[in-house]
Amino acid sequence: MREALQQRLETALQACYATGVLTSGVAPEVQLEVPGNPEHGDFATNLAMMLARAERKAPRQVAEALVTALGDGEGMWRKLDIAGPGFINFTLAPLAWYRVLNDIHRLDGRFGCCDAGAGRKVQVEFVSANPTGPLHIGHGRGAAVGDTLCRLLAAAGWNLTREFYYNDAGAQIGNLALSVQARCLGIEPGDERWPADGYQGEYIKDVARGYLAGEKVDAGDQHVTAAGDPQDLDAIRRFAVAYLRREQDQDLAAFDVRFDVYSLESALYTDGKVDAVVRQLIASGHTFEQDGALWLRTTDFGDDKDRVMRKADGSYTYFVPDVAYHLDKWQRGFQRVINEQGADHHSTITRVRAGLQALNVGIPQGWPDYVLHQMVTVLRGGEEVKISKRAGSYVTLRDLIEEVGRDATRFFFLMRRSDAQLVFDIDLAKQQGNENPVYYVQYAHARVCSINRNAAEQGVALPAAGEVDLDGLTLDEELALTRLLARYPEVVAGAAEQLEPHRLAFYLQELAAAFHSYYNRQRVLVDDPAVSRARLLLVNAVRIVLGNALGLLGMAAPERM
RNA sequence: GCGCCAGUAGCUCAGCUGGACAGAGCAACGGCCUUCUAAGCCGUCGGUCGGGGGUUCGAGUCCUCCCUGGCGCGCCA
Incomplete structure (x- = not known):
């Protein structure tokens, strides 16, 4: 959806240049964001504002040229606005959104997964x-x-x-x-x-x-x-x-x-890996002896002081086996390594990285990654x-x-x-009460399951992907809930990309809140069977996403509470 | 003294890696159970985003200088 819009914006920009409405010829990367405020539509772009300087025109003037060139989008959007300092807002046709409900049911437990890693190796310690x-x-x-x-x-x-x-x-x-x-x-x-x-x-x-x-x-x-x-x-x-x-x-x-x-x-000692790494460091020329100890000149690699490797008593300080261990990780083929550790040990980061650089075996600067708590x-x-x-x-x-x-x-x-x-x-x-957000999100899952049990009692079959006429969904809150569900894959991808698992916890609370609100306002099982089935499709999409997100947090998704 | 992390509503915290009037939960106050689980919902109150400069069409977000808190600064890990 996002890519299709990007494509149309680029085409529109070229059309403006072709007709001479715009003249600068620059082609900035088209950025599309999802506005926080629903009145601002489903997607917004700042393209006009980025062009304004080169065009030497007011951003809103540029926006008008682009909107004219965009035309009607062949039914893809319902509305196009120019707003604020020069944003172009796209409001999509509802059906474009509701289709994601079928995707969710089809992918089920795999909805939210992506292939950003492309099967590359990563090790997390x-x-x-x-x-x-x-x-x-x-x-x-x-x-x-x-x-x-x-x-x-x-x-x-x-x-x-x-x-x-x-x-x-x-x-x-x-x-x-x-x-x-x-x-x-x-x-x-x-x-x-x-x-x-x-x-x-x-x-x-x-x-x-x-x-x-x-x-x-x-x-x-x-x-x-x-x-x-x-x-x-x-x-x-x-x-x-x-x-x-x-x-x-x-x-x-x-x-x-x-x-x-x-x-x-x-094992690093008994396998000789510690001794080997010490020999390599000495050979690298980054070590020196002083006060009966062997030092690594970590200041060559950005540390604020040099560090002892081998103490006067002949034993090694902790970071020597650490370096040996990380060299071993590298040699095992992990081009990406993430170490999760307490922030009170953050001073090791510089030392370990310095040791690895001193080895001069092609390990990139700044390897490995760290996530500190x-x-x-x-x-x-x-x-x-x-x-x-x-x-x-x-x-x-x-x-x-x-x-x-x-x-x-x-x-x-x-x-x-x-x-x-x-x-x-x-x-x-x-606490098992409403102050505790844990039960709040699990309860939302249990509630959908409860609806499903009632549906079964009434002999209403749960709809599968593609079996439902999406016209049964007509309410603003149904569209809002669907848009929230559609955002889930981006949340997962973003949290994985930025190494920020807490984003899942916040998303989960947001989704649970939207569902509880909907549940209190609307009945799912109503007299009109077409509406019931459409709503069942929607709330079960919520159930699937809640279950997937809870699974990523290592939590249970209870069917009743 | 140096380094890292924080400073956003009374409290606890988000803010999608610069965008449109700054959000949520809790607390406080007022409502909603004859209908799919009230572990729920609806509403009200509440902020000069620690402070000063700067960059930008646009800054909670980037740069810089201060202030406050935490952690680290070992021949411990």
Whole structure:
């Protein structure tokens, strides 16, 4: 529809040049937008305003020339206006819109999908929590944003790989092992023998109990049986990592978040990929030694200071395996990689990209992409819940899902742009009333299903694509609802393109509102069977789109509530 | 001090990558259930888009300088 209009505008412009009504000969790109105000028609173009300067005429004068050249459009539009500073507004014939209802029924679950990705490979890494404790609410936001991003990219035709990276090596894992060992030995936080940067959370006690009891843990391809010996720090470490990884996997499964590939930091060491990348960086000439450490001159690539790669004690800082990991992603053929992570780690971006540039292996500048999410604060009873990671007091994702439910949790995480801070109001999320937008959108879906049940009782068959005389739809609100449905594919494409999953949540609320309003004003099942069937076609198109959008958000579309 | 992200209605936030009088939800107030689910609908109230300059036919949106809040600035991740 948009393309057809663009075509006609270009033809009209050329006609103006041919007749000499317009003289500049410039051909700007024809932009068509959907106006927010329905009085401004279905599509609007600013073409006349873009030409005005070159033509040295008032925009409205240019617009008049174009409108004359456009003619009647052979019935495509009902009305053409020149408005405001020089917009040309197209009001299309209703039938042109109603045809989309047949498209929706024909495509069903695939309505909204497109082929923008053209089957190209993209990898999305998200959550990537350290296996040192349970997933907290911040990880939950990362999981919701990352997962919906994945679903969006898949819907947009990308060949998607979902990946989780475990930082199961390094200093913090050492702290974890020491903390579990301390608990095994009955040492409490506060005791002078308690490790300096130990994890104090209650869950450490559970790990210690499991270890002493000789428990067996399966997590991914890791299978660990506890040695039970409190002196064997290495065995404790292996057990603790597997134990906490299993916990995280369970929580993510409960959140309906799954991954295709799990990558372990420790494997980068054992496979020699870390050493290899260090050798390459040294060979690149971007490193130097100072104070007993090996440094990477990241300032060569826009960082504000150089960074230590290998510490004086011989171990590597975290970003070295990160660089090795991302080189590995590149070598696996992912020309597009998106990392979803918390904004508190945004300083890694410059470092990882600098390391990859230093390797000089043809990785483009600015690769990979990042989507950052800002902090989440928790509100309960109107009070902010204080979070202390060291003391281990924080809201876990597991608690959240159990308390407010998976759907509400996911929706709340996606109700805001990811780079805006989020206040998670637990009381509101739990509420089953009209203040809670989660049920508002699901209720709209359930209502259509309810109409369908009534139709079945009355022996009215649900219409399929192309079976209905669209003349049964005559009301302004039916046209408005249809136009909203027609916009859905653009919403999906835009959200995938801009990596902004929250757009779906807003669209969903808008569509639900339009449907609820229609439902309250008009009956679907009326005496006139032609009208009933046309309306059934319309409301079931709403049902399909609601279901598709809820699916992209990882939420259920209930048939009754 | 430097970097990143924010500052839009009383509150929480959108604003489609510059367009036509700035929107929604909640809160407040007033209405609507003998008809497909009232977890719903309709109406009223409410904003100098943090502030100053600039670019543009046109700026909440772009540039610049200030102010405020959050995060980061480690041989932690």
